[in-house]
Amino acid sequence: MEAFLEIFDIYLLEAVINGILLGGVLALLALGLNLIFGVIDVTWICYAELIMIGMYGMYYLFSVYHMPYWVAAPLCILLVAALGALLHFLVIEPLLSAPPINQLLATGGVLFFLQSFATVVFGIDFRNVGIKLPILAVGEMHFSYARLLAFVAALIGMVAVYVFMKKTYVGTAIRAIAQDRQIMVLMGVDTKRIYLITSAIGGALAGLAACLLVLMYDVHPFIGLSIGPVTFLICVLGGLGNFVGGFVASFLFAEIISLGGLFSDLEWGYVLAFGFFILMMFIRPAGLLARRS
């Protein structure tokens, strides 16, 4: 019993809170991808690479051109939003009526293109903006402000997307198209324009993630290898296109990684998280919060 109680110490609490903060980071990553899939019904395999380009944008604006962070961040969000719209215009739109596998392969091709593009243009060196945010200390527990910021941004982003979708005309049109893309054309909605706006918003959310990730990670052409697979798993776990599901899945996944890593080897945390994912794919293949048909 004593041994059992020993694990309920301050470090357990720290791990739980760090799991929540990691969940915030993952939720932020999943937000834009879910929006794109929910509306356009296309999975951007290259989503993490858009974030990588955004991180490079932040690095150059902040570290090379010496812009203040708060000026560089909106510019970076706009840059990735434009990139998202461009991606839709050049790659997705011509393939909208193609089989899903073609769309996947095309965005997969963009993934390799962006990785190679970044390697050629930016080089293979790891870049770092060198910003050290203060640390929040509560007793023996310490937390990262960068992760707190990401957590808050994920919450705000989630609420903002929700309000936009529910309360604005464009948002309503986006939801309507997500429900039935054929009928909306007959009702006079310009689906091309709506898709372009949605892609730009998805890109902007990737840009927002880039502005915050650059405070936590080095930038290099292959950072997508670290964050991309987890982002997809979370979106699928929550139900592709389901914002709330993605949000819940982010925190569940992060807590399993954090607590699994604390009680066993760190690698087991990831094994458990992926095991949970596989199990849920059997139990709830349409996602955690999918309605039963």
Added chain:
Amino acid sequence: MSKMVRLAFAFVACLGLVVAAQAQDRKIKIGVVYDLTGPFAGGGSELQYTGAKIMIDYFIKQGGVEGYQIEPIYADAQSKPDVAINEAVRLVEQEKVDMLMGFYSSAQCVPAAAKVETLKKFMWLTTCISSAVLDNRHLHYVFRPQVSGNLYGVAATDMIAEYAKSKLGKEPKDLRVAIVHEDGAYGVDVAKGDEAGSKKHGFNVVLKEGYSITAPDLSALVTKLKRARPDVIFHTGYNPDITLLLRQAREQGLKVQAIVGQGAGYSVYDKLKEGLGDDSNHLFTIDPISIWLTNPKSLDPALPPVIKMVGDAFDKAKPGASRSAHVGMSASNAYLFFTRVLPVAIKKYGGIDGEALRKAALDVDLPEGGTMLGFGVKFAAETDQLAGQNMRAFPVVTQYVDGKAVVVWPKSQQQAEPVLPLPAGTTYSNK
């Protein structure tokens, strides 16, 4: 001039042309494999490539070796073991190279060495260190002038044991140590050395754990380290996992007496400094000594001018970059091949096939100071457990002190005593 004499002249002239043509035809094709893209590239592999290329270009400019032109064919392993193997096979079977050189990552070396062995081609490993590449495999054609990974842990623990009482204020048996490593062949091998060294000195190992270099979060590991309260952390990683771990350690308030990094990402000081700022001060790294830190008086007199040449060529290739130990490592090991193995294979063993190169490699017998890296060379014979390993190679422990790399261990190479423990008030110091 009689007709006969004119004919004789013509014959000799033709013969000369044929011989000259043959001499020009004689060349050694070398497949050179490093990671030029992917995470390992920035973690040190591209610097290793630069060092090897500087040396290959140097010998090409010299007109080759013993009448053989040198034709390098460079390949990118893309930081992936499967690509490394495929490239090695492609170079041998399609490009028809005579031998292979390079290989940065141990995760690539272990399978690639086994594959190249089956192709009966000579393989000269300039970089990867894992013991698993050679241990108990009795490979015939694979040679590694580089230090073996198990010696890294020995160097790290020997140094800490030596200064435990005098600088850390604890007997070795009371010292709490944590061993943290990336979970590839490189990290696992070095961690084994750390564990064996800790056992030898009686350290109390409070945590030993591996992690994937692509893990997006290491906060749980930092929390465990805080709970385990180690005095010293032995860490083996590439980059950017090193910066991720140390950044999260700072954010979560991890405090220790020393952090002993062990090669790879820790030997790329520019990147450590960029990622960690002042927190990179007083970190350690373990690798063969930087060729620019060796004592010129202890070296073969032919070597200091070559070291200068490598430095000048590197400065020209990468203006403003600091001279990383990685560059000198591959340059020295390539130089060793072109001066001590290739000429002997050609002159004594009649060619450049795998067998001739193998015999020439086994003939090499250099005392300490015989290479730019300070150590000597003698390869273990095929019957030995570590067949193909340079048994005279040893690493040194280097510490970054106020922007300078200082060799602090072993005592025979020591430029200054290590700064231990971490100075009070610094980010990771528990003082």
